[in-house]
Amino acid sequence: MAASSPSPAIVSSRLVVGMEIHVELATRTKMFTRIANVAHPANFDAPPNALIDPVVLALPGALPVMNRRAVELSVLVGLALGCEISSYATWDRKNYFYPDLPKGYQISQFGAPLCGPGAMEITAHDGSSRRIRINRAHLEEDAGKLGHELPGGHHYAGSLVDYNRAGTPLLEIVTEPDFDHPDDVVTFAQELRTICTFIGATEGDMQRGHMRFEPNINMVLELDTGVTVRTPIVEIKNLNSF
Template structure:
C-alpha cells in the first residue's frame, strides 16, 4: 500500500493551439496552401522554396499576417508595432531546410485575456501569453496512398510552408472540461473571422495541453509534478479525455513512486484511452533561434491596425449575449445565429427590414432546414433576407398562418423564383382572408348547427373551442384562425 497520500491537488493546464490559416498560398511562397487544397496528391503543392533548394528566397504572405492580427484582436492581445522573423533550427525529414521560419522573442500578438464561460456558467479569464506566426512542417506517412502497408515512412510536403498561427495560453485552466470548451470557442472564433476553416479532421487545428499538478500531501507539503505536453490532439473529446487522464496519471505516479517526472512530450493512444511517453522535452536553446536574414521585419501602423479592427467587428460571444438579452432569443437559437458570421449578418438584415426578432429566428430555422435538405448553407439557398422579413410581416398582419409548413412552402418557392413573399403566397393559395363579415356568417351557421359543442364551450371546455374553430376552418379555405377565434369568442360571450 502506498505511503504517499494525495490530500488535495491543484490542476494547472496551459494550451498551445496550432491553427492553419485559410490563405490561398503558403506563408513564404506562392505555392498553393495545403489547408485550402486538402486532399491534393502527395508532394504536388511544392516548389523550390518549400524544398529548400539553394538560392531561393522567402516572400511574406501579407494576408496571413492580417489574419493573425484579427485573431489576436479577438483574443484581446496586444498587437506588436514591430515584429520580426526567426529561424528555429532542427532536423527532421519533413523539414527540408532544416529550419522553420517562426517568431521567437518578438511575436506578432502579445499578452491578452479571453473570457471563457466554463461548464458552470462562470466567466474564467484565460490569459493569452502570445500568438505568433510561422510555417508548418510537412507530414510523415506510415501508409502509402490507398492504405497500402509499407515497411518505411514516406514524406508528404504538401503541408510544409502552410501559414500556421500558434496560440499559447498561460496555465489558467483548472479542469479538463475548461480546456475542451476553450478549444471549441477558438474554433468558432477563427471560423467566424474567416481566417481558418477550423476542421480538425483536416488538420486545420491541433491542440497541445501542457499539464502539471500541485499535490498537497497529508502533512501539508506541496509537490509539483513536471509539465508534460500532450501532442497533436485533433478533437474536442480527445482534448478533454487526454487532459483528464494525464493529470490523474501524474497524481498516481507520485502516489506510487514518489517521483514528479521530467519535462516531457507525451502522445495519446485512442485505443488504450491513455497518454504515453514519447521523448524528453527540448529547451528553447536547443533550437538555436536567430533572426532570419532573408526577411524584413513587419511594421504594423496605426492605420493598418484600425482597418483590421473594423473588419473584426462584433464577436460571437458579444453577439450571442445581445441576442439573448436585447432580443429575447433563447440560448440555443442565439448560439446558432451568432456562431457563424454569414448567418448572423443575414439575420441582422431580416431585423433591419422590420421583422420581429423571434419570428425572424423561427424563419431562419426553417431556412436552415431547407438548406440542410439541399446540402448547402442557409445564406446560399437563394432567398434574400428582405423576403423573410416580408413573410414575417404577412404573419403579423394575419395574412399568413404562422406555422413552419406554410413558411417552408413559401421560402422554397422564393428560392425557385424571386418575387414578393405576398405574390408567392398568393400563387400558392396561402393568403388568409381577414374579411370578418364572411367569418361572422360562418360562425353564426356553426353556432346554429352545433348546440352541444357550443354548450361545452360555454361550460369552460377549451377543447370544444378548438373543435369549433376547426369546423369553421374546414368550411372555407384561407381563413385566419386567429380572427375566427376572436369572432367566435365575441359571439359566444
C-alpha cells in the first residue's frame, strides 16, 4: 500500500487585522429625536428607560428629525482623519430583530456615507511610521443595552433591556486591513480616542461604552508547497479597553 503524502507545512504566517470602531457622539440629544442623549455627561446617571420617547420606540406617527450637531461632529472627526467629506449622503434602514432594537431596524448609512477614504499615521511597534487607511466613516444610531443574569441570581434572574442608549448618535469608522501586529492596533485605538475626545466628539469613557472596538482578524499562511492560504475572518465584538 502506497504511503500517504505528508501534510503541507506552514513556512511563514502573517497577521492581518482591520478595525471597526463605534464612537458614541456626545450631543445633548439623540440622533433623530430631541430626547436627551445618555452619552452626554448631563445624562450619565439617568435611570433605566428614562430617555425614551415615541421616536426611539418607533411608535406609529413618530417621525425622525436629524440631529445637525451629530453631523457636524462626524465631519470634524472625518477631517481629523483626512477623510473625503461627501456633499451628498443618504440614510438607510438596516432591518433585523433583536431585543435591544425597539424599532426592528437601525437607521444607518450604507451606499452614501458621510466620510469617504482617509488615512491616519501612527508610530508602529518597530519605530517606523505606518499609514493606516480609513475606508469610510458613517453615521448611524446605537441600539439599547441588555443586562443578563443567570437563573438563581440575586436581582432579576433573567434578562432586562435598557433603551436609554437606543438612538444615540454613533459614528462607525472602518479601516482597511492594514495592521499586522497587535501593538499597532492598540496604538491606533489609543490615538483615535485622543483625537475624538480632543475635538469634543465623544467623552471617550471606555467603561460606559463611548468607544467600542471590533477587530476583524485572519492569517495569511505560506505553505512549503508554494500555496498561500488565507484563513476565514473572525470578528471580535465590542471591546472597550486597550
